[in-house]
Amino acid sequence: MTKENQIPIKQIEIEPVKIVEPSIWKTLFTQGVWSNNGALVQLLGLCPLLAVSNNVTNALGLGIATLFVLITTNTVVSSFRKVIPHDIRIPIYVMIIATAVTAIQLLMNAFAYSVYQSLGIFIPLIVTNCIVIGRSEAFASRNSVLHSAFDGFATGLGMLFSLVILGALREILGNGTLFDGLDLLFGEWAKSWRIDLLHLDSGLLFAILPPGAFIGLGFVLAIKNGIDYRKKKKL
């Protein structure tokens, strides 16, 4: 082939492919609520998760309390991350967490007395919840205040989600109701939220007993893992 009848090759400039990375906010949210859920993935804080999730009201009460503790502690830890000495950071985090929990306990005692009574020891036990100190250590101590506060919100929402799902499952099977006693948390107007799903003389007692919590959690974990597996398969 002579030089003349060669087809001139156009120089095509290949533009670098822009990989659209999800925003930090979206990543934090999906990590906290789903892909790195404190209860359903890391399996942290199982004691309160199993103990108080026999109905949605208790689950919501503890979930909201944990959510506020996570937001508060993450914000405070992040605010002082540069001045907290590395060697004594853990006792400092524990004091911050204990302060937040005690403050929330007093507020619940004042404004949600019935829920405060039914949750009992599980409110102060938030102090020992590994999710709270885990996020302080792994995230809040290394990131900005806004990101840390949002991480606390997302992680707390993940815990709240886990509690409510398990609480709803056990309440439906055990009592045949949903949102029973929600007025204890939100006032008289929430009485109308109660739904009678299964008209049972006596529900599946096993569901609201402690063994039912373990089996219920097993089912929730299986469903979550199934959803994740299907998502992976699609990709």
Next chain:
Amino acid sequence: MKASVITTRYALILGAIALICTAILVGVYLLTRGTINDVVEKQQRSLLLEVVPQAHFDNDFLATCKIIDLPEAPFLNKIYIAKKADNLTAYAIQATAPDGYSGNIVLLIGITPVGTILGVRTLEHQETPGLGDKIEIRISDWVTQFTGILFNEETESSWKVKKDGGQFDQFTGATITPRAVVNNVRQSAKWTVTELKQHPEIINSFVNCG
């Protein structure tokens, strides 16, 4: 830097943080104290009204609370005295049944001086959800069967659950919990119509609550 200096510095930092945390909590406590007291008092008043209806008293019922400390009646905790036009009309007795299936059951019992039960409510328990927790009014109306029943020495033998030959229903699959409650209400009623009726001055020896 010397280890002792570092240790002292860290100790001071931890101490300072502990003081700050304490100060914050003192602030929150002072802000919520009034509300907490109001909420607790409101709940106590509403509970007392459930066992001794308003028609039975015109005094400050809650303020009459006295702590019962009797070695011969360890199941009794507190007593409230209802009066109408300065006449004794009823008592509200807080008592503990120690023989529940999962431990103590704390009850509030409204009773007239002659032994008529005005109402019974469960204050605290650790009974099995779905079985023993039917002693709670929000779950079942089982405790309302005591209302209006007279206790005296002639009727004492019927103050048992049906399984034991008495007049009170038990729960399906759970007899221990209702038996404990019935026994405690019977003991409290018996103490009221015998000891308290014969020696009403005994109340003056009891210490005021709180």
